Amino acid sequence: MKTQYNEHEILIDELVHLLNGGNAHADLTRALDGLPSNLRGVKPDKLPYSIWQLVEHIRIAQWDMLEFCKDGSHESPNWPDDYWPKETSPTSDEAWNKSVRQINKDTDELMGLAKTGNLFEKIPHGDGQTILREILQAADHNAYHLAEIIMVRRLLDAWNN
Known part of the structure; x- marks a missing residue:
């Protein structure tokens, strides 16, 4: 029987799919898969950020959007x-792993917010934002910076996908 x-x-369902990488871009796991640890902090010529800085920026910004939704x-x-x-x-492999784990944890929590069904209600402490807007913003922001990670990897000759 058809549901x-x-x-x-x-x-x-589409928001959860989008947070997981959507149809048109890589997710965090794919963007970082096989990245040699010695390239995490390399800034290619004339680029402002290393992959580490991009990963940390994703973590900080997504955490901020999530916490804004909740608190x-x-x-x-x-x-x-x-x-x-x-x-x-x-500073260490553990710092790297902790950042990646936090991004994944916060992404899971954003998916949980999507599933509550309160997408269109205004966030009480905001100035018109909704959960829907924050989820779309987080997904858009992450996709943008994940593409930058892939570009840096290509410039470092460390992307084979």
């Missing part, structure tokens, strides 16, 4: 300084 979805369920007392970091790490390389 029938209503428009709201279809939208939720009226959340204070965002100062833009732009606190959204971009100064260090070009992670």
Whole structure:
């Protein structure tokens, strides 16, 4: 028997799919798969960021969007300084792994917010934002920077996909 979805369920499914990488771009796992650890902190000539800085920026920005959705007392970091790490390389493999784990955890939590079904309600402590807007913004932001990671990998001759 064919399952029938209503428009709201279809939208939720599409948002979850988008947060997981959508149809047209790589997700975080694919963008980082096989990256040699010695290239995490390399900044190719004339580019402003290393892959580490891009990963950390994704983590910080997505965390900020998620916390804004959840907590009226959340204070965002100062833009732009606190959204971009100064260090070009992670201090350790554990720092790298912790950042990647946090991105994945926060992505899962954003998917959970999508599944609550409260997509169109205004966030009480915001100025008109909705959960839908924040999820779309997070997915768009992540896709943009994941593409940059792939571009850096291509410039470093470290992309084979």
